[in-house]
Amino acid sequence: MLYLKKTFEYDYGIEEADVVLVGVPFDSTQTGKSVKHGPLFIREAIRNLPGHDPALKKNVFEETKFTDVGDVEVVPGNWQLTRERIQDTVKSILEKNPKVFPVFLGGEHLITLGILEEIKNHTKGKITVVHFDAHRDLMPDWLGEKFSHITWAHHLLKDDRFELVQLGCRSWNKEEESLIDRVNDSIENINKTNPIYITIDLDVIDPRHAPEVGTPEPLGMNPKEFFDLLEKVCRGSDRIIGMDIVECASHGIGSPTALLAANVFKKVIAWRR
Numbered sequence: 001m002l003y004l005k006k007t008f009e010y011d012y013g014i015e016e017a018d019v020v021l022v023g024v025p026f027d028s029t030q031t032g033k034s035v036k037h038g039p040l041f042i043r044e045a046i047r048n049l050p051g052h053d054p055a056l057k058k059n060v061f062e063e064t065k066f067t068d069v070g071d072v073e074v075v076p077g078n079w080q081l082t083r084e085r086i087q088d089t090v091k092s093i094l095e096k097n098p099k100v101f102p103v104f105l106g107g108e109h110l111i112t113l114g115i116l117e118e119i120k121n122h123t124k125g126k127i128t129v130v131h132f133d134a135h136r137d138l139m140p141d142w143l144g145e146k147f148s149h150i151t152w153a154h155h156l157l158k159d160d161r162f163e164l165v166q167l168g169c170r171s172w173n174k175e176e177e178s179l180i181d182r183v184n185d186s187i188e189n190i191n192k193t194n195p196i197y198i199t200i201d202l203d204v205i206d207p208r209h210a211p212e213v214g215t216p217e218p219l220g221m222n223p224k225e226f227f228d229l230l231e232k233v234c235r236g237s238d239r240i241i242g243m244d245i246v247e248c249a250s251h252g253i254g255s256p257t258a259l260l261a262a263n264v265f266k267k268v269i270a271w272r273r
């Protein structure tokens with residue numbers, strides 16, 4: 001008998017899994033607190049979550065086939081090489097199982113760009129990206145650098161395969177304002193037929209509840225408001241094709257921010273169809 005505790009009690013191969021978990025511990029363009037240990041502490045929080053959800057009257061972890069493939073081996077200080085490795089990893093996963101629901105744990109927000117650049121090659125038509133964040137991340141560059149955690153959404157908007165819905169934003173630079181009219185600000189405006197990818201910067205939640213993030217921003221939502229909004233996007237939807245949870249700057253066990261992230265993971269898996 002092997003007495004081993006993994007992230008999930010049920011660990012399937014990529015080919016047969018419903019959900020694949022991938023860490024992306026990249027933080028080279030981060031300007032605030034380091035977020036490279038986010039995947040480690042979110043995983044630890046997931047490991048300690050009960051699978052049963054009293055509100056939904058089901059055990060989410062028993063009803064879903066999970067696989068945790070580990071972390072992408074990122075190249076510190078080099079986005080282009082890291083981007084290739086993210087894309088190769090996403091490509092391999094989706095070639096093995098086109099129906100699997102990939103969940104990425106960050107790491108800084110720039111990783112979302114690499115993930116989506118590959119996901120679009122495996123998806124038909126436009127993808128609606130529902131982006132929860134205190135910030136818009138629409139800067140054309142940061143200190144002359146075009147690829148940064150606050151420029152990734154600018155790149156995304158230039159690609160007509162994507163439409164962007166930004167929720168919870170409360171802080172941005174003057175340079176970003178010329179692009180705001182190309183972004184939706186309400187879930188009422190979410191396209192009713194497109195596949196949906198969800199990206200969550202944990203700083204969308206108020207720093208009182210999620211203090212360990214790369215760039216905390218006051219006057220955010222409380223967790224209840226956030227989860228209610230997320231539920232409206234996800235509940236009963238068969239259009240959610242992937243998700244990432246980024247900017248987790250946890251540095252220890254029992255981190256409230258990692259615990260919130262773990263609950264986001266569980267709830268979205270439970271709500272989507």
Ligand SMILES: [Mn+2]
Binds near residue numbers: 135247
């Ligand atoms: Mn942010």
